[in-house]
C-alpha cells in the first residue's frame with residue numbers, strides 16, 4: 405500500500421515560486437487500479453514523478469507499506485517494486501494493452517496507478533479515481549461513485565463531456581475557461597472562475613475536503629453542510 409500525506413511540490417523559476425502540487429493526501433491500496441485524471445497542467449504527471457522518486461516533494465511524506473520512502477532514490481524505490489512508465493510509450497489503447505496490465509497486476513499482486521483522460525479506460529480498468537485540478541485533488545472515490553455521483557463541478561463537467569452510447573449529440577460539452585496559471589493562483593477555489601454552480605461561500609478561502617462516504621471525498625463549498633467535513637485541502 406502506498407500512502408501520500410500532505411504532499412506539496414514547488415519549483416522556482418525566474419518569475420518566482422510556482423506551486424505545482426499542493427497538499428495532496430491519498431492512498432493507493434494493494435492490488436488495485438487507481439486512475440488519476442484531470443486537465444492538462446493539473447499536476448498528474450508531476451505526482452507520478454514524485455511517487456517514483458524522479459522528483460522530491462517540498463513537503464509531506466510518502467509511505468510504502470508503512471515505511472517512509474519520501475527521500476529514497478529512484479533505484480531504491482525500484483528495488484521495492486515502485487516504477488514509472490512514461491505516458492507516451494504506454495498508451496492505454498486497445499484491449500490488448502489493458503489485458504496485459506490486468507494480468508500483470510494479478511500476477512505480481514501489485515497496484516497500478518495510471519494517468520489518463522480516457523473515461524472509457526477509467527470505467528473499464530479503475531477501482532478508484534482521483535480527479536486533479538491545478539495541482540490539487542478536487543475529488544476522489546470509487547469508480548462507481550465518480551461515474552454515478554460526481555460531486556465536484558469540474559468532475560460533473562467532465563462526465564457531461566463524455567460521449568454516451570446511443571445518444572446523438574451535435575457537440576460534446578466542454579468546460580469553458582482555462583486552468584489557472586501556477587505562478588498566479590487565486591486565494592479562493594481554483595475552479596471558481598470556471599464554475600457554473602457557485603454557492604455563497606465560494607469567494608472564501610480554498611475549500612476543505614468534505615467526506616461524502618467512507619471512500620468519496622470532494623473539496624467544494626456545495627457540500628459544506630455535510631457533517632463529516634475534513635481538514636485537508
Ligand code: SF4
Pocket residue numbers: 556557558593594595596597599600601602603606611623624625626
Ligand atoms: S467551491 Fe464553489 S466555486 Fe469551487 S467548485 Fe465548488 S461550487 Fe464551484
